[in-house]
Every structure is written in C-alpha cells, then in structure tokens.
Amino acid sequence: MGNSAGGTTRNLGKGSPGCGEPKTDGVDTGPRVQDPGEDPYVVSRQVTVLIVGAGSRGKCYSFYAQYFPTYMKVVGVADPRDFARKHLQEAFHIDSDNVFEDWKTAAERERFADAVIIATPDSLHKAPAVAFAHRGYHILLEKPMAVTVEDCKEIVQACKTNNIILAVCHVLRYHPVSLKIKELLDSGIIGDICHIQHQEPIGFWHFAHSFVRGNWRNEAESSFSLLAKSCHDIDVINFWMGGKRCVKISSFGSLSHFTKEHKPAGAAARCLDCSVEGTCPYSAKKIYLEQAENGYFGWPVSVVCSNGQKDIESLTEALRHGPYGRCVYECDNDVVSNQVVNLEYEGGVTAAFTMVAFTKKLGVRRTTISGTKGELFCEGSGPVEVYDFLQRKTTAFTPKKAAFVPMGLGAHGGADFYLIQSFISAVAENKPSLIKSGAEETLNSHLLVFEAERSRKESKVVILQDME
C-alpha cells in the first residue's frame, strides 16, 4: 500500500502552534508526498482511530490522517466543546453516530475503531485509558500517563490484561536528537557515562501562559510542574542511562515571582485595565493581543478563546473575562516555576535535571553528558558534539531527520510526527517493538518523577528500593 497524500479529507489549516507548544527549529517542510523509499514505517493496512479530547494535541495527531489517509482514518471523536468536536467531524466526515460529547458515552459502545488517541486534560487520563483498554482499543495516551502512582499502575495493568498496545506521548523518545545521543552513548564513543546534565528552559511567557494563567497552573486541577512539564525529560535521562537503575533521588524547587506579594503597585486585576501593564513582561496584551493585531492567531493566541474564534473582538472579550487576561500576580496558580532533580544511578553514575521558567529560550533543551573517554554536548535540534579526550578534538554528528514532516506535526522538532507514525505502524503491523514509550518504561520513569516530587515536598533524599 502506498503512502501518498490525497483522499477526501479537508485541509485543517496550519497546525503546529495548535499542537500545544510552538513549532521548534529543525523541521523540514516540503511537498505533501513522502518518498516511500525513505519511509521505514510503510504499513499494509489502514488503522481506524477514535480521538478523545479534540483540543490542541488531539487535533495535532489527526493531521497524520490528513497527510496519510491510507494509513490512518479518524472515524470517531469525543469532546464536550462543540467547536472542537465539529471541527474534526467535518474535517474527516465522521459519521454522527461516532461523535460524542463525552468519552464515557464512546466507551459504552462496542469497539468501533482499532485505536484511541486520548488527549484529555491531565487529570482525565486514567479513567478513559482503563475503559478503552478493557474495550480492546490500542491506545496513544498523552503525557503524563496519569496524575497518581496508583492510576499509572492501573493503566499499565489494564493494558497488559487486555493485551493492547500502549504508547505514551513521551515525544522526546522519538526526537532525532535523543535518538542520536542514545546511538552515540551505546557506541561507547564517550566511554562509560559518569554524569548527565540536562536542562529544560520553559520560556518566561510560556510559563505565564500555561502554568500561571492556563490549564497547568494548579496542582489540584491538573498536576505538579515536574509531571506536567518535564516527565519526558526525566524519562529521556532514564532512556540514555540504558538499563541502569536509579537508586537515590532528591529535588528542590518552588514557585518564584508569580505570587500576590510580587504584584507591582498600581497593577489591576486584569491586563486590559492595568495602568502599569507597559512595564510588565508578562502582560496579556503583549503575549496575545499585540500578536493578533499583527495577524498571528497561532499558539498561544489560539487557545485563549474558549469558543475557538480567531478575531480581535473575541480575543479582547476573552482577555476581559477569561483566565488568560488575568494579572499573573492574581491567579490561582500554585505549581513551581523552578525545580532541580538529582538522580543517582547504580555504580555512582549521576544525573542533574533543571526545569526553569525564567528563560529567553523556550523548549530548547541543553544536554551535557560526561563520559570516561569524552564529553557529549547538544542544544536544541543539534548537532550533537562529541569531544574526544584522547584525540582532543570535537566531532559534530547530525541527527537523522525525515525528508518531510507534515505541517501540524512539526512541534517538538518533528517528534510528534515520528511518534504518531510509530504508533500507527505498530498497530497496523501488530509490532509493539516500534513503540519507544510503552507501558513499562513509561511507568518506571513516571515513578521517578513522583519520587522526585515527594523528595521536594518532604525535603528528604528518597532511597529507591524496589519501585514495583
């Protein structure tokens, strides 16, 4: 079966910003037809998919069906928001019997698709994942897997019991840079790993958007920062460490700056009414309105209007009354803005991870790995540089990227594309080995994240016995 684009689906428009995070660099764009010779994921049948949660991420993965309609077909959608549901229904001509306002109604039906993509809010992952696993759907589940250890374990158990394929959207496992680093480490080029240093810069306005005003601002409503933002960073450190077991973990972190005490004198409760807004780097006018006035309605502007409208009037109205127009010093946020995690693996190998809000760069991760024979360094989309201690010279390695990454799947350096491609191929060919973020490895790294957070909250080093 070929993989040229075409078919009857309607163009969904430019999509990368709608993917929840902005498009990053290093993404190739090009013609809509991919050279089958370069595609290791050629599949022999079409996989039918139900999308549960048609927001930024659910819509993002649906682009794969638009570009590769012979590989994936969207046959159902569940979302309480009318515009989000209808958008996918119209784009993919979904039969109205398969359009639901809630995931529960869809899960009550006998299975009518091969797979389900679950892209609901963080606290709403466990219940649908378990229910759809029991219905026999293969599952692509957004990260974090779930918001408690018990719920993560229940998901893994349900997937095992029903023998279904689970892939968690730990996109970094599919990122060409992470894979190149892993390949180099496994080749022994830097000798034995002694230390990994990894940083995630969240970006100052991104933090204000998502973690002060937005969906991930409040732990009780969503989850804690390390889980919501950086579970895939802890996961990728674990991935690079190979089979080594983490034995100790400690963490510090706090919410800096975005608290009531830091509210400037004279500031109003909303940016549109604020007389000192001009001196505030987190002003909603700057982050949203000025962008829209310049014609940009992509992410993050695209998520401000809860009805999906993209015009200045709707945006202004949303900033006047909705969550994204609030003063950053007057929100109900409580998640931390900066956190460090130290990990000790067996054999005394260490890792240090930093997540920080107050950065110019956004999502451009920086990694240094020290080995006994050399040092590896990479920032963003590469190249990956290796300094050889014996030769005293640096060699740059370029991560292998696909010749073409479809628009809308370019976020995370194209990893969104590699992830959905792997998942669809794994389901079509019944090859779970194509999944790099399956149940066990994801559970292992999620457990580290929960333990790191316990360390932070209880101010103690956690000694990891048997985590099972």
Ligand SMILES: NC(=O)c1ccc[n+]([C@@H]2O[C@H](COP(=O)([O-])OP(=O)(O)OC[C@H]3O[C@@H](n4cnc5c(N)ncnc54)[C@H](O)[C@@H]3O)[C@@H](O)[C@H]2O)c1
């Ligand atoms: N892998 C990544 O790098 C990455 C990036 C961003 C977000 N995420 C995760 O993806 C998930 C979705 O995030 P998003 O940015 O798309 O959020 P979003 O708010 O845009 O989308 C969530 C959707 O779920 C829908 N929903 C709510 N209740 C529902 C129900 N009962 N039944 C069906 N649908 C329901 C909402 O209406 C909304 O459309 C979150 O868990 C988030 O943390 C992952």
